[in-house]
Amino acid sequence: MNLHELTAHQIIKDKVNPREVRKSLEERIASVDKKVKAVLRLCPDEAEVGKGVLSGIPIATKDNICIKDNLTTCASHILDGFKPPYDATVISKLRNAGASLFCSTNMDEFAFGSSTENSFYGPTHNPWDTTRVPGGSSGGSAAAVSAGEATMALGSDTGGSIRQPASFCGVVGLKPTYGRVSRYGLIAFGSSLDQIGPLTKDVEDSALLLNVIAGYDPNDSTSVDVLVPDYTKSLVKDVKGLKIGIPKEYFIEGIDKEVKDAVDQAINLLKKSGADYKEISLPHTEYAVPTYYIVATSEASSNLARFDGVQYGLRSKAAKKEVSDLIDMYFATREAGFGKEAKRRIMLGTYALSAGYYEAYYLRALKVRTLIKRDFDEAFKSVDCIITPTSPTDAFKIGEKTEDPLSMYLSDIFTISTNLAGIPGISIPCGFTKNNLPIGLQILAKPFAEETLFRVAYTYEQGTEWHKQKPKL
């Protein structure tokens, strides 16, 4: 087996020289990334291999996680040249665990998107079919792990941005409970929704990486002081007596039959392994997408206000004026610096928060959000986890949805509620469509029950071979 195909736990178990792994990954990038375009830039190699549980393991990071003195751009023109003077908390934790920061990956600008087409640096391609999108917004991280360009990766998930690309690229993607992983140093999109999480080749690596990045952070008031268990202890092949909920609202028209069949088969496998299942209802599911787009864009409009050309990043002069005053500079910078989708979301959010509209949009969205959260609270009274498809379809074609933002927004229909409710969710490979494109199975659990996710995901993974399939590049 090629070194670039190894998982982190294989590298650790077999005591593979991490320097050689890194070298192999670099060669892999040199040979395939011109087709995949997942990697924005390599991190400088450290002189020494760090010590710790992830000693020397090369890790890719989504380009919205701050690395000290390293370009961090959110794949946006407006952050041209921005080198944060500090490490995000997850980066410090990785360094402390001895991990090797390997590369920064492509993404939808500021995580605005579901296809990684909204990047200032151009789209990333799905390693399984390079005419298709890898999903998004953590498409670079998912594609890099899938294509053997990184051993493991970090992404961020605001409405499905880890799970949906994991599903499209055939890798494992975990969105932890809101507050499980520190957001300090994650360049904010929707502050009340964002979480950093692992994108890995299998479930075991996901647990390994979460072990390192999880935990309360005094620098993030929204992180929660809940004990971090050793997640690798949940890697057991045993779901006996576990109650699975199947939400009827998720198996609706518009869902791809092949996706539905794959998920049904996955449920059957878990049933055979001893799990119980029942149909449940999440009655407010249909309001999730509109609620999400009000909450997320409102927060984004405020979070992105700081990109104004004053302190860092791009600064543009008004094109047609001899003298450029402050307001001209603001306009010119933001006009040139933000892409189309970023502008759309800033305008949406600004509108939703405006005097006279706030009550009708933002405040109402907050109320619906509470109802959606209650749906899950109610459901988890009778089930241990909920299983759904991650995405209603397999990966779509590049350019297919770029002119139709609404259909693009709907591709996150199964993942968005999770973020509104703050609960954890994982996507694992559960089959392939006729197009030979991966299908993702989503498992959801109650807050801070990542252990349940790992147990179910691991049991399923051990009974299947999907995660071992590699794209031919």
Add this chain to the structure above:
Amino acid sequence: MQYETVIGLEVHVHLKTKTKAFCGCSTEYGKEPNSQTCPVCLGLPGSLPVLNKMALELTIKTALALNCTVNNYLKFDRKNYYYPDLPKNYQISQYDMPISSNGFIILTSGKKIRIKRAHLEEDAGKLIHEKDSSLVDYNRSGMPLLEIVSEPDINSPDEAYEYLSKLKLVLQYIGISDCDMEKGSLRCDANISLRKMGAKELGVKTELKNMNSFKAVREALGFEIKRQTEALNNGERIIQDTRLWDDQKEITTSMRSKEEAHDYRYFPEPDLVPFSIENKFIEEIKKEIPELPQMRFERFVKDLQLSEYDANVIIQDKNFADYFEECTRLYKNAKKISNWLCGAVLSELNSRKVDIQELKLKPKDLIGLIEETEKGTVSNLVAKEVLTQIIDTGKSAHAIISEKGMAQVSDEGALEKLADEAIKENPKSVESYKSGKENAIMFLVGQVMKKSGGKANPKVVGEILKRRLI
């Protein structure tokens, strides 16, 4: 036409915390620009605020001292607007649920000025304008600010001045701020409108900014009353706008009209999770509040029999009042101490431009001096000279009096000689005394005092003179 003036004041005060409101940077004033900054107060991408507990404590302390109700639920909001001194282009503030509300301050007249709300927020940086460019200093960015908003209960510039003075005094007593307007640790904006005497509805208001002292607030309000009165008398309408006070020209000029006013798009700050404040926490803070100026004033008048005037002078500075109280523990005649403090000591403070803490005069030395005058060792006049020397040298009154031979002369033989001289030299005064003007003798006493170099015991001199002039 007679108009009633309606004024509401918005005071911003820097809380005296060691570190900023949402990060660990120092709040020290006057440091090298941008030397006291970090990713959080620079608003760098990815940074997150964490509330400084001290800022919350000082906020609650102030709210309690201003008779406010402290709300048990702490929630922050974002106030969105673009300005280059505001690094995130939003300010963390409190909108619909301020930490405290419904307080008041009572003026000397007994009138109650209600305080609508007091809330915690972060300050912005400072712009430094140069010839062709502007620079930003973010040292101030993220400093904890308390915004104290009054109800429109103030009806004159003098009332506004008194409200501010009383507010400042309370803030100084509880030690939450320097209240130094020059350093910007206290700032004040005013809303002012006029309405016909007796009318119920409020008139159109203007907002006044850029006043750098309480005096400027009073003057700006005075100008605005004149301006608005003239406009109304001329049948013009008042335009709702924000106006800047020009200290040089002593006028206000329009900065922006209501139409240009911001829509701040407030919404709950998602980076700071709202939380409940326990009553126990509030009670603990309540215990730390010292006696406030109004109570102290009342106690000084009632228990120590000071005149209202003196009591008021003494309470105007907490350290001064503390000093006074320390003296009363050493010497029982509070009235006498107050006379000394409000007279000779205060004039020493003024001429030396120092405050009581900086003055080299220990309470026991002041009391020592008072006791010397009591004993008749020195006259009041000489005592003032001794006071100056105590301050200059730090020596005790007794030491100075004996070293410099300043003790009062009570030896009748020596004084009789001087008295005879004075009688001889001032026949007119002698005449008027003899014709019944008893006060004329004071002039003669004064003359003897002068001849003795201030050392004569005036009581003894008076007796000698009276005896001689019978």
